[in-house]
Amino acid sequence: MDSADIGTITVRGGVTLRAGPAREPCFRIVTDQADMARFPEGSPEHRREMLHGDVNEEVQSLEIAAQSLADFPDAPWDIRFHLARQCWDEVRHARAFLRRLIELGGRKGEFPIINQEWGVVCMFDSLVGRLAVQNRLFEGGSLDVFKEGVAAWTAWGDHVTAEIMDAVVADEVQHVRFANDWFERLRKEEPRALLKAIAAMDALRVRAAALTPPEMKMAHEIPINVEDRRDAGFAIE
Amino acid sequence: MQLNVRQRGDHVATFRWIEVRLMETLARWVPTTPETEVKLTLGSHIWDVAQHADSLGRRTHELRLPPQHSLEPSAAYVGLLGDVAASTQSDRRVAAFYDCMLAGLARRYRDYVARVDPLLDGPTLRIVEHILVDIARMKTEGQALRDEVPGVASTDAAWLEGLRRREAELADIVVGRPVEPVAVA
Numbered sequence: 001m002d003s004a005d006i007g008t009i010t011v012r013g014g015v016t017l018r019a020g021p022a023r024e025p026c027f028r029i030v031t032d033q034a035d036m037a038r039f040p041e042g043s044p045e046h047r048r049e050m051l052h053g054d055v056n057e058e059v060q061s062l063e064i065a066a067q068s069l070a071d072f073p074d075a076p077w078d079i080r081f082h083l084a085r086q087c088w089d090e091v092r093h094a095r096a097f098l099r100r101l102i103e104l105g106g107r108k109g110e111f112p113i114i115n116q117e118w119g120v121v122c123m124f125d126s127l128v129g130r131l132a133v134q135n136r137l138f139e140g141g142s143l144d145v146f147k148e149g150v151a152a153w154t155a156w157g158d159h160v161t162a163e164i165m166d167a168v169v170a171d172e173v174q175h176v177r178f179a180n181d182w183f184e185r186l187r188k189e190e191p192r193a194l195l196k197a198i199a200a201m202d203a204l205r206v207r208a209a210a211l212t213p214p215e216m217k218m219a220h221e222i223p224i225n226v227e228d229r230r231d232a233g234f235a236i237e
Numbered sequence: 238m239q240l241n242v243r244q245r246g247d248h249v250a251t252f253r254w255i256e257v258r259l260m261e262t263l264a265r266w267v268p269t270t271p272e273t274e275v276k277l278t279l280g281s282h283i284w285d286v287a288q289h290a291d292s293l294g295r296r297t298h299e300l301r302l303p304p305q306h307s308l309e310p311s312a313a314y315v316g317l318l319g320d321v322a323a324s325t326q327s328d329r330r331v332a333a334f335y336d337c338m339l340a341g342l343a344r345r346y347r348d349y350v351a352r353v354d355p356l357l358d359g360p361t362l363r364i365v366e367h368i369l370v371d372i373a374r375m376k377t378e379g380q381a382l383r384d385e386v387p388g389v390a391s392t393d394a395a396w397l398e399g400l401r402r403r404e405a406e407l408a409d410i411v412v413g414r415p416v417e418p419v420a421v422a
Contacts, residue, residue, distance in 0.1 A: 002269065003266075003268045062280045081291055087264070087267070
């Protein structure tokens, strides 16, 4: 199958997403966050489930960057070059998390996975829209999440995983930054192109609200990772 | 006879076109390849071929072409790349990329090296040296993948041999630019 032939699926809230990328038979793929595994925070199962989810998140990030390279052959070369580098970074992250998962006694397919990021991002038909959502919003958000992850793994006494998390955040800064730099360039040279980014963000808000199960609203607010966000090109007040 | 500046520009821009097409092929395969390790290895090599394209693209500007300029190779070679890209089975993708296309491309780069003056075309040769080292590593990683993932360890030998033969028979794939007419006063 060519990746352009991947169709769509309809999930919770009647939201249409891009159908999932290919996975090995060992994985149980769910389309609803409510069907993901839940374990007591900090338990060995919870830690492995987190790492298992991180592997799949990184694989999805690889797939989204790769699909964007395939879908937008006329994009500026420097942006495609950044996307290609991002592919390698996401591969290294996935391998690091998978290696750690196995060291902690886990395995591929141990827990359900969900490919919602791919499903949401690959619905957008412009590179500007995809980068607005994937690189600026999702990867920007991961700067906060992974920083909190470093603190959590450190508190659990697992400095090896904490170090992996920290290395991943450092790489993710670059992915957010190249998108921010491109958007800044577009703002000056081709501001109308940014309308697609705004439209993508609007569409995302509607989809995210529909996709989140009511019982899964965020229990606490994740602190902003001010330093890395500033380094990635966000204006921090 | 050694290649002149114009011919070298044509070759470098054609190599760039091929590297970009390989990048796009790997990028298309990544979401549709189920085996995690295969997906990750193909994904990491996207960055390698992108770097090759970028280095060659910087060199095109030094050979009287625009920066990051590409020239399409012969129709037969484009057809071969298209057929490779259309492979759907993981074992065929892996064999086609590592055993046929990369191996053939390394041979074409070596042929190029033999056809240029190492002083006059030194900058291209440095780029090609790096690319050849990368290709050797990528092939080693492709073999390690076969050792690790039983599902891609072997492929249809007759099919692969046919693909290799087809690749090898395409001797001259550089089409180059049409000759500009000389203005007459």
